Amino acid sequence: MNTVRILAVDDHEMTALGYKYILEDADFTDFNVKVEIATSFEKGKSNIENSKRAIPYDVILLDIQLFSPESKDPRTGIDLGIVARAEVPNSKVVFMSSYSDNYRINNIFKTVNPDGYMVKSEIDELSLKTMVETIVKNSPYYTASALSAIRRRMSTDIVIDEQDQKILYHLSQGIHTRDIAPLIGSANTTVEARKRQLKALFDVKNGNDLALINEAKTRGFL
Amino acid sequence: MNKSYFYIIILFLLCLSCSKTKPEKAIQETPTAIDSISVWASESNKPEIKQEDKLALQLKAFNLAKNTGNDSLKALYFSNLSYNTNFITDSLLFRKINKQAILLNQRIKDSSAIGNAYWDLAFFFERYNVKDSAFYNYSEALDIFNYNDDKSSIGQLHLNIATIQMKIKDYTVSEANAVKAIEKFKFIKDDKKLSRGYNLLGILLNDLEEYDKSLSYYKESLFYLKKTPSSNIEEATLINNIGVTYRNNEQYLKAIENFEDVLRTNNLFVKNPSLYAKALSNLATSKLYNKDTVDVENLFIKAIEIKRKENDLGSLSSSYYNYAEYKAFAKDTLNAVIKAKESERLAYAVNSNEQLLKTWQYLAILEKENATEYFIKFTALNDSLQREDRKQQNKFARIRFETDEFIAENLELESEKEVLSKQKQMWIGIATGFFLLGLSIYIIINQRAKNQKLRFDQQQQANNQEIFNLMLTQKQKVDEVKRLEQKRISEELHDGVLGKMLGARMILTGLNKRSTDEAIQEKSKAIGSLQEIENEIRSISHELSHSAYQKINNFTDSVETLLANNKNANIKTIFHFNEDENWDSLAGDIKINVYRIIQETFQNAIKHANCTYFEVTFYRNDAIFNVIMSDNGIGYNVNKGKKGIGIRNITSRIDKLNGTFHIDSSAGQGTTISLNIPVKIESKK
Numbered sequence: 001m002n003t004v005r006i007l008a009v010d011d012h013e014m015t016a017l018g019y020k021y022i023l024e025d026a027d028f029t030d031f032n033v034k035v036e037i038a039t040s041f042e043k044g045k046s047n048i049e050n051s052k053r054a055i056p057y058d059v060i061l062l063d064i065q066l067f068s069p070e071s072k073d074p075r076t077g078i079d080l081g082i083v084a085r086a087e088v089p090n091s092k093v094v095f096m097s098s099y100s101d102n103y104r105i106n107n108i109f110k111t112v113n114p115d116g117y118m119v120k121s122e123i124d125e126l127s128l129k130t131m132v133e134t135i136v137k138n139s140p141y142y143t144a145s146a147l148s149a150i151r152r153r154m155s156t157d158i159v160i161d162e163q164d165q166k167i168l169y170h171l172s173q174g175i176h177t178r179d180i181a182p183l184i185g186s187a188n189t190t191v192e193a194r195k196r197q198l199k200a201l202f203d204v205k206n207g208n209d210l211a212l213i214n215e216a217k218t219r220g221f222l
Numbered sequence: 223m224n225k226s227y228f229y230i231i232i233l234f235l236l237c238l239s240c241s242k243t244k245p246e247k248a249i250q251e252t253p254t255a256i257d258s259i260s261v262w263a264s265e266s267n268k269p270e271i272k273q274e275d276k277l278a279l280q281l282k283a284f285n286l287a288k289n290t291g292n293d294s295l296k297a298l299y300f301s302n303l304s305y306n307t308n309f310i311t312d313s314l315l316f317r318k319i320n321k322q323a324i325l326l327n328q329r330i331k332d333s334s335a336i337g338n339a340y341w342d343l344a345f346f347f348e349r350y351n352v353k354d355s356a357f358y359n360y361s362e363a364l365d366i367f368n369y370n371d372d373k374s375s376i377g378q379l380h381l382n383i384a385t386i387q388m389k390i391k392d393y394t395v396s397e398a399n400a401v402k403a404i405e406k407f408k409f410i411k412d413d414k415k416l417s418r419g420y421n422l423l424g425i426l427l428n429d430l431e432e433y434d435k436s437l438s439y440y441k442e443s444l445f446y447l448k449k450t451p452s453s454n455i456e457e458a459t460l461i462n463n464i465g466v467t468y469r470n471n472e473q474y475l476k477a478i479e480n481f482e483d484v485l486r487t488n489n490l491f492v493k494n495p496s497l498y499a500k501a502l503s504n505l506a507t508s509k510l511y512n513k514d515t516v517d518v519e520n521l522f523i524k525a526i527e528i529k530r531k532e533n534d535l536g537s538l539s540s541s542y543y544n545y546a547e548y549k550a551f552a553k554d555t556l557n558a559v560i561k562a563k564e565s566e567r568l569a570y571a572v573n574s575n576e577q578l579l580k581t582w583q584y585l586a587i588l589e590k591e592n593a594t595e596y597f598i599k600f601t602a603l604n605d606s607l608q609r610e611d612r613k614q615q616n617k618f619a620r621i622r623f624e625t626d627e628f629i630a631e632n633l634e635l636e637s638e639k640e641v642l643s644k645q646k647q648m649w650i651g652i653a654t655g656f657f658l659l660g661l662s663i664y665i666i667i668n669q670r671a672k673n674q675k676l677r678f679d680q681q682q683q684a685n686n687q688e689i690f691n692l693m694l695t696q697k698q699k700v701d702e703v704k705r706l707e708q709k710r711i712s713e714e715l716h717d718g719v720l721g722k723m724l725g726a727r728m729i730l731t732g733l734n735k736r737s738t739d740e741a742i743q744e745k746s747k748a749i750g751s752l753q754e755i756e757n758e759i760r761s762i763s764h765e766l767s768h769s770a771y772q773k774i775n776n777f778t779d780s781v782e783t784l785l786a787n788n789k790n791a792n793i794k795t796i797f798h799f800n801e802d803e804n805w806d807s808l809a810g811d812i813k814i815n816v817y818r819i820i821q822e823t824f825q826n827a828i829k830h831a832n833c834t835y836f837e838v839t840f841y842r843n844d845a846i847f848n849v850i851m852s853d854n855g856i857g858y859n860v861n862k863g864k865k866g867i868g869i870r871n872i873t874s875r876i877d878k879l880n881g882t883f884h885i886d887s888s889a890g891q892g893t894t895i896s897l898n899i900p901v902k903i904e905s906k907k
Contacts, residue, residue, distance in 0.1 A: 010725075011721070012724070012725040014725025014726060014728065014729050014748060015724050015725035015728050016725075017725070017729055017732070018724070018725055018727065018728015018732050021732025021736075021744075022732035025732060025735065065717050065721070098717070098721070098724070120720065120721075120724050121720075123724070123728075124731065173709075174705055
């Protein structure tokens with residue numbers, strides 16, 4: 001009987017423990033599951049790095065938000081994913097996040113290209129089990145809302161670059177246009193010009209920013 | 223020689239009376255005084271007035287004129303008195319009046335009045351037979367009227383001068399003047415004066431023994447005279463003159479015809495017995511010369527009778543002479559001599575030299591034994607007369623020359639005047655230049671002050687804009703904080719609550735089927751975690767509701783920020799305001815100006831007051847927004863020294879808001895400034 005070794009990284013210990021209890025109690029047909037938990041970014045990182053020298057994990061479950069919002073630490077699970085991809089390329093990476101927005105998901109797909117993405121609200125006993133079974137078979141696994149986000153994005157032929165993507169994202173966050181410029185490292189006029197371009201692209205005729213954002217959302221850019 | 227000198231004397235008198243037909247003066251302005259003068263004048267002319275009374279009236283008039291205060295009025299009175307020569311019979315008084323008239327009119331620069339005064343004086347001299355002075359004053363008057371271009375007066379004066387010149391036998395010059403007079407009269411188309419001018423020419427040429435010419439002038443004179451509504455006396459005089467000329471030209475029949483014409487004139491004997499007598503005498507003489515002695519003696523006797531009655535001695539002398547001629551013609555030499563002697567006596571009496579000469583000449587023929595004596599007398603008188611005439615002529619020439627010199631002098635003066643006026647113009651130019659310079663300086667300064675005010679306003683506007691921006695930024699900051707808070711709550715919900723709930727769910731799910739002690743412990747932990755989540759949600763909810771109810775007050779926030787941002791750590795700032803009041807609803811200009819005043823006052827307090835404490839209080843009662851700013855600094859004497867720019871700024875700002883302010887300070891007691899501003903609540907929120 002094989003043992004599938006899983007590392008669950010989540011700053012909420014209970015969540016990580018929950019994964020552990022559910023997965024270890026689950027009945028898999030041809031393998032056992034052993035879950036290790038790491039409750040912080042540092043711990044997760046060292047576990048991943050250590051696994052390189054010993055036995056790499058089969059699956060690494062990563063939460064994106066690993067620091068409390070107050071700590072203002074910019075590091076996230078995405079960084080761990082990048083580390084994992086670099087250190088242990090054979091380990092499968094699955095993100096377990098409460099983020100379900102297109103922007104975030106697509107961004108993760110660009111940078112880490114994970115093997116799975118689960119939106120936390122969609123996680124339950126069954127989905128966890130299915131996820132492990134699917135991943136182990138080298139297939140990607142996405143929960144429904146993650147999948148829809150990816151699909152929407154793929155169904156449109158509009159191509160926008162990273163800067164436009166960022167502008168859209170910041171706008172959706174309610175940031176003023178003139179405050180976006182320093183965040184993306186360009187001039188104010190550039191932001192304005194790009195915004196105009198985006199509006200034309202998304203066919204937002206009488207366009208305030210809200211209309212643009214809504215359109216971007218339905219088309220899977222946010 | 224001319225035998226009818228006496229006729230000419232009549233003509234002279236005629237001319238003299240003409241000379242008083244001067245242009246009327248404007249006397250309406252002082253009707254009463256002028257009236258009284260003319261009333262007195264007419265009164266004094268009444269025959270029943272005694273000589274003393276006449277003199278009293280004259281003096282009265284003189285005093286009235288003398289005591290007049292107004293210069294022009296005084297001048298007018300004196301001119302008027304001077305003109306009334308008939309009235310002023312006292313020659314000294316007249317001279318005085320005339321002198322005054324000239325002086326006063328010179329003072330008020332009334333040139334025509336001056337001319338008239340000279341004219342009056344000349345007339346006065348002429349009356350007293352002082353020919354040279356008369357001539358001189360006529361010349362003076364003529365110059366003045368020439369300058370004024372008063373054609374009527376010029377003509378009349380030429381005529382008068384010509385008359386005087388004729389008297390001294392300066393015929394050519396006299397003729398020239400008469401011609402000049404006629405030119406002027408022709409120009410103004412004055413028929414009566416033309417007639418007189420031609421009459422004078424006729425007399426002149428008669429004297430020059432150019433009878434044809436003389437006759438033609440007389441005819442001309444008659445022509446013009448007939449064009450005027452003249453009396454037949456004048457006409458008769460003229461016809462008498464014509465008759466004399468005919469007789470002199472030895473055309474006795476024509477002469478007789480004319481004299482008879484004269485005698486036929488209506489009522490002549492009543493109206494002008496002296497002329498009638500002359501005509502009679504002339505007729506008799508003409509008949510005598512024509513060798514027609516019928517009734518001649520009667521005519522002579524009649525003429526002499528009338529003349530004696532009229533006391534016309536000059537003319538009588540002439541008649542006696544002619545009567546003597548008649549007696550001689552009748553071979554009555556004795557009577558002839560008697561009549562001739564009578565003529566001589568009368569000529570002596572009236573001082574008629576011509577007649578005297580004629581008579582002596584005739585007596586020399588009549589009394590052959592005394593002829594030498596008469597001849598010597600004749601020669602002596604004739605020579606002296608000629609000398610006298612020549613002297614007079616020379617004198618006249620000199621006067622004329624002097625007048626010319628005077629004119630030249632005047633011209634010189636005029637050119638001097640021109641220089642003076644040029645200088646005056648220059649000064650006026652300079653003065654105008656200075657005035658303009660001053661004006662432009664004033665305008666520039668004024669403009670500069672205006673510009674300064676404009677700049678000041680602009681500066682204030684800019685400051686206001688700055689504060690507006692500041693408040694806007696404040697609002698943005700608040701919005702940003704709001705947004706961040708929203709984000710924080712959202713993130714707290716998302717990450718904290720969601721994560722914990724997920725954890726609890728995971729644990730409970732994972733341990734659902736286990737019932738080991740360990741599992742039960744874990745489950746109870748998860749349940750505890752759910753309780754935590756409960757609390758967390760409650761607290762988030764509280765925070766939300768708190769932030770929803772909390773007023774965000776930009777205006778007070780701005781002021782608070784202003785006070786908090788002071789760099790001097792020693793100064794403690796306190797800001798009191800009622801949080802329930804909606805300070806943001808104050809009108810924008812109130813907020814901006816109050817903010818600015820607080821800023822200014824705070825700066826002053828930091829810089830100058832040396833205070834450790836600065837307090838701002840807002841309160842509102844009814845429609846007045848009160849701001850009290852106080853510090854505990856050194857203070858200053860409010861009444862002393864001039865207002866600083868700070869106070870002026872406050873004044874200007876408060877004025878703009880229709881508010882008032884009060885500064886309460888004294889040395890060592892700190893400073894308190896209170897503002898009272900009427901509130902106008904903005905209608906829109």
